[in-house]
Amino acid sequence: xxxxxxxxxxxxxxxxxxxxxxxNISVEKGEILTVIGPNGAGKSTILKSIxxxxxxxxxxxxxxxxxIEKIKEKELAKKLAFVSTDKIHQDMMxxxxxVCMGRYPHTGRFGHLSAKDKExxxxxxxxxxxIDIRYNDYMKVSDGQKQKVRIAMAICQEPDLIxxxxxxxxxxxxxKIEVLEILKNMARTQTSVVxxxxxxxxxxxxxxxxxxxxxGKIVRYAKCEEVFQGDFIDTLYHVKSGSxxxxxxxxxxxxxxxVPKVFVIAxxxxxxxVFHQLSQQGIPFAAGILQENDLDAYFAKQMTDYVVCCPAxxxxxxxxxxxxxxxxxxxxxxxxxxxxxxxxxxxxxxxxLEAGKIGLKVEYVTS
Amino acid sequence: xxxxxxxEKTILKKNDKSVRNSMIYYGILVMLLIILFGLNIxxxxxxxxxxxxxxVLMGKGNTLQSKIVWNIRIPRALAALLLGGALSIxxxxxxxxxxxxxxxxxxxxxxxxxxxxxxxxxxxMLGHGFAIDSWMLITAAFVGAMVAIGFILIxxxxxxxxxILVICGVMIGYICSAITDFVVTFADDSNIVNLHNWSLGxxxxxxxxxxxxxxxxxxxxxxxxxxxxxxxxxxxxGESQAKSLGVNIKLFRASLVILSGILSxxxxxxxxxxxxxxxxxxxxxxxxxxxxKPERIIPGCFLGGGVFCLLCDLIARTxxxxxxxxxxxxxxxxxxxxxxxxxxxRQRKRS
Numbered sequence: 001x002x003x004x005x006x007x008x009x010x011x012x013x014x015x016x017x018x019x020x021x022x023x024n025i026s027v028e029k030g031e032i033l034t035v036i037g038p039n040g041a042g043k044s045t046i047l048k049s050i051x052x053x054x055x056x057x058x059x060x061x062x063x064x065x066x067x068i069e070k071i072k073e074k075e076l077a078k079k080l081a082f083v084s085t086d087k088i089h090q091d092m093m094x095x096x097x098x099v100c101m102g103r104y105p106h107t108g109r110f111g112h113l114s115a116k117d118k119e120x121x122x123x124x125x126x127x128x129x130x131i132d133i134r135y136n137d138y139m140k141v142s143d144g145q146k147q148k149v150r151i152a153m154a155i156c157q158e159p160d161l162i163x164x165x166x167x168x169x170x171x172x173x174x175x176k177i178e179v180l181e182i183l184k185n186m187a188r189t190q191t192s193v194v195x196x197x198x199x200x201x202x203x204x205x206x207x208x209x210x211x212x213x214x215x216g217k218i219v220r221y222a223k224c225e226e227v228f229q230g231d232f233i234d235t236l237y238h239v240k241s242g243s244x245x246x247x248x249x250x251x252x253x254x255x256x257x258x259v260p261k262v263f264v265i266a267x268x269x270x271x272x273x274v275f276h277q278l279s280q281q282g283i284p285f286a287a288g289i290l291q292e293n294d295l296d297a298y299f300a301k302q303m304t305d306y307v308v309c310c311p312a313x314x315x316x317x318x319x320x321x322x323x324x325x326x327x328x329x330x331x332x333x334x335x336x337x338x339x340x341x342x343x344x345x346x347x348x349x350x351x352x353l354e355a356g357k358i359g360l361k362v363e364y365v366t367s
Numbered sequence: 368x369x370x371x372x373x374x375e376k377t378i379l380k381k382n383d384k385s386v387r388n389s390m391i392y393y394g395i396l397v398m399l400l401i402i403l404f405g406l407n408i409x410x411x412x413x414x415x416x417x418x419x420x421x422x423v424l425m426g427k428g429n430t431l432q433s434k435i436v437w438n439i440r441i442p443r444a445l446a447a448l449l450l451g452g453a454l455s456i457x458x459x460x461x462x463x464x465x466x467x468x469x470x471x472x473x474x475x476x477x478x479x480x481x482x483x484x485x486x487x488x489x490x491x492m493l494g495h496g497f498a499i500d501s502w503m504l505i506t507a508a509f510v511g512a513m514v515a516i517g518f519i520l521i522x523x524x525x526x527x528x529x530x531i532l533v534i535c536g537v538m539i540g541y542i543c544s545a546i547t548d549f550v551v552t553f554a555d556d557s558n559i560v561n562l563h564n565w566s567l568g569x570x571x572x573x574x575x576x577x578x579x580x581x582x583x584x585x586x587x588x589x590x591x592x593x594x595x596x597x598x599x600x601x602x603x604x605g606e607s608q609a610k611s612l613g614v615n616i617k618l619f620r621a622s623l624v625i626l627s628g629i630l631s632x633x634x635x636x637x638x639x640x641x642x643x644x645x646x647x648x649x650x651x652x653x654x655x656x657x658x659x660k661p662e663r664i665i666p667g668c669f670l671g672g673g674v675f676c677l678l679c680d681l682i683a684r685t686x687x688x689x690x691x692x693x694x695x696x697x698x699x700x701x702x703x704x705x706x707x708x709x710x711x712x713r714q715r716k717r718s
Contacts, residue, residue: 080611
């Protein structure tokens, strides 16, 4: 297999002391590799070393089958572009002028842009959807726009490999998605992408491979979906309070402690919003009776210990009904979020009647 | 399609406008340069009528006036023009190097270190009866400048704060000035009378031979700087970005330091330390041209520095004539407020 980027027994760090050792990765053309791991694990150090921004401690990095040390700066700039987290502070420069700098390795001694160069700048600006802000002062556009402009500059280098250090940090959700779309499109046109990301839900949207770094070593290097199994992510990030649920790519805080005060009769994903409201207000709640495959079940289980479930695709049994009723009697209030009752949630319908009989307040929150 | 064409046209217009503006500013600067140059050779403690001056310039006129104009005033004006230009380019290069507009040969103590080196060489050589040529002075000044820059670089490797760096620079300046004063005071030699004036900064006593050497040093410095404008532009985006674009950072940083060292050394060797030109002029030029493009700013700095120093020297010579002010007194008076305003503006922009 021909790889565009390959590292062999690479050790990286500052000075002579290795921070992370034995990095062996390979990226094909058009592949996306994402580096994840806790803060300070050394993700940036790895990226900088591969981009020749930082001198590696030992081992080899091959770009296009050539050892990176042997490639001249200007030649490397045509193959590899690096987008760092360092901010650009330069007054009196338009976004277009910043993008033009991407042509640096392709222009002559004075950096004069030919008609062809200008065409490339324009298409890069269009690609990142920044054509409207091209005359704006770079220092005055938003962080999201700045990041798009910087990626456009990297695109202008016409690299086969783009390396980005946390390209989505500090961006709003619109720009996070836009940046990832741009990178995905670049990968489609055979550019390899190597980057670090903190947003795990985004990682699996875009990555082919994931490199997991923690405690000075590579913990795992695998296909993206293999990493998002079980509680591996919680282990990698040392999550102790709360969790990251890999099934639904969602972050949860610590479960509410105490005896449940509210019983939520949910189903079909209608309970999620109420669960969030109750958790946010610090009100302990119970939920039921939910089928194991219901979205509400995934959420409720991460937010409270008091969830009554029945197996997926099955009706609740009488035993489960009794268990739920027991919980319901302890509560002060019942919230019903589902407007629909059918064969599989007959028990829930019964519970509402029971609640009325014992004088509990029943509130309907349906949208 | 039509919209696209229209857009293209507006881009072209915008580019044209920016180029045209720069051309207009160059024109204005050159005109100011010519006017100030004329005033500098016309005005002075010896009164010369305009008609006589023209005669002298045409190669006629009486010998005394001819001598005053050709041997004193013209070399002095030329030196002010060239050295002013050299100082502001040197400042601009240092500002690029440190990515900070407050850097300059004077505040970083580079001028003072160069001054000390020159003073030492002069006293040593004269004391032992050797003759000194201009290149020797430039070399001494260059060595002094490099020592100061080396020290600043060591400090900047240890602390990551421009204000501390500037304070260190100012302190180096004081130390070098103090040692120079000691040396000059105790060097009991009639040849060193002039040294005192020079050590405060002055364009007086320039000869045409001096000017020739200054011309060679400064013009080559100017040309090399213009050749560096492409990597300077990339470096403005930050070191890591410049690296990613393919700049050989080590080589580039070394050339910046050596080039600005040569330029400020040339100035110090001939005119002593001159304050604030290196900070004030690049700042004013950037604000005037409304661009950060080095290929436009560098020639602008050269012309602007020339205009600034011709004006300041004119004031130094004529305001309290026949008493002459030191050039640094005048450049400080105009330059320091510019620096203060600049720092306030920067702070305001950040917050």
